[in-house]
Amino acid sequence: MILGGIDIVTLIATLMAASTPVLLAATGELVAEKSGVLNLGVEGMMIIGAVAGFAAAVGTGSPVLGFLGGALAGALLATLFAVLTQVFLSNQTATGLALTMFGLGLSALFGKGFEGVRPPATGKVPFGPLSEIPGLGRILFSHDWVVYLSLALVVAVWAFLRFTRAGLILRAVGENAEAAHALGYRVVAVRLMALAFGGALAGMGGAYLSLVRVPQWTEGMTAGAGWIALAIVVFASWRAGRVLIGAYLFGGITALQLQLQAAGYAIPVHLLSMAPYVLTIVVLVVLSAIHRRGVQAAPAALGRSFHAST
């Protein structure tokens, strides 16, 4: 089906791949924010994941190890943030910004030797005849395993937060750290784990950019994807299902503007490239306008330091 020079099936299929990096990062950040910590360093963790994942995949020849490496690097950086904000009680906003700047610098430093190198290809999941179904096959059964993993993770996080005891404790820590502490839960430990998980997913999202989406390493290649992931969590009102909608909406715009460029519309490339960022602002505005009159959706303790003595 072709509409205005754009193949709709291709668009939807690309959309899913284009969304995966921000979907992974936003799902991770959702868990971190649910525990009451605002980590603005997603961009930094993503780009570190991108370079570490790339290095691991090129070094070992295995994309799977690449994604693991990306996740590990993201988690390490998140742990640094966690120690600073939870143990050294530093300001979360400032520390998050520092994490992003540090990550961007460190990735540029380590990435020097990897420019122009091609990573090993991440294979598509073989669905056999299923992928032959016209239209639907292209959309649902033509992706690599990370796309499906990201979807599974959204479901897992949703179920974890909603149905498990550990998820309940995590939410309690995020809503009222003092009360959770008084009940005997270890606030700092819970937050350390939530942050590390968020970092791992951000790192994996970054690795998806450098290993599949682009696929090569270039300096500053995340280009704000981490910040968009943060915006998606706000958009989603801190709910896992809506994170998926937000990420796919954003991925849709990215895929659409790339296809418009390819279809040869007479709109300058640079103006088209603005679209995802402008759209993110528009969506944030609409959402905040709605929330103004409704209930407060953010975890109550979000962004506040916790110290047991106070």
Added chain:
Amino acid sequence: MIRLVKRPVPSKAWSWATPLIAVLATMIAGGILFAALGKNPVEAIRVIFWDPLFGPNAGYFRGQLLVKAAPLILIASGLAVGFRAGIWNIGAEGQYIIGAICGAALALAVYPTESAWLFPAMVILGALGGFLWGLIPALLKVIFGTNEILVSLMLVYVAQNLLAYMAFGPLKNPEGYGFPGSRNLQQYASAHNPELIMGTGAHWGVVAALIAVIGAYILMHRHIAGFRIRVAGEAPRAARFAGVVPARLVVFCLGLSGALAGLAGLFEVSGPSGQITDSFNAGYGFTAIIVAFLGRLHPIGILLAGLLMALTYIGGDMAQLMLSLPSAAIQVFQGMLLFFLLGFDLLTNYRVRIGRARA
């Protein structure tokens, strides 16, 4: 057993000592990083921090110091006012770009008319451009309650794309043989922001930075408005009882920091950089955030922190030239500095006690 006891009042002494400790710690950690890269750490630190000031070619580099410090100080002075009030403008990079585009566009539109009014008009347009770009997140926050951190940051990417569009499109030099980038304003006398005193690097942006530091000092420490800003940041509820209107504060802080960032961009494009290119912005808007924190959000502190950060830029360039240290190493260095600062800040707000808690 190490315990933390919250201080009733943040320690003044530690608040000024932590930046120094953080700089020292960064030098040590940076030295380890340089050693890991196979460079002599002592030599690298000397090239970055000592040679630009007192080395053999120091005369040239000292001039560069003011050129790099001016935009950082100008931007950070504005950001610090907002940070004090708990208003996070992290899109200064975008406001810097828009200021440069607005001012340069005027000059390029009237080229080659010579007039004494041109440069002042460019300065006003530059400030106005940054102000309006900063006003976007401010108004969205005031009217809809939208998060200013995310909006101001998204606008950086919008501004960057706009800059590229301008450099390749409307502002491209018609006599540039098809190369992207605008005419060079350094060769256009009325629009040029020249070195005021030969060899010092001091251009109008340096003058503006000094005025900004003095202005910020008067505003924050000698004026009731500064008191209100600080109260709003530390105790929002109390501020409301004291008659502070949050909406007005948001517009003021984002508008002011936007205007100062726009000015910095204008002075850069008409002076040291000279032309609009797609890579004209050098990340000053982000580094200024580090400068603001390193300077303790205090105008005098920002002045010193801006000079120090400018030194790392110049020293970094030198180390790249002489020791082939990658340019990204300096970025890592600056990031580490902010980490250490934020970590050591613990000592300002808490006492460290060794021994068991007494009931």
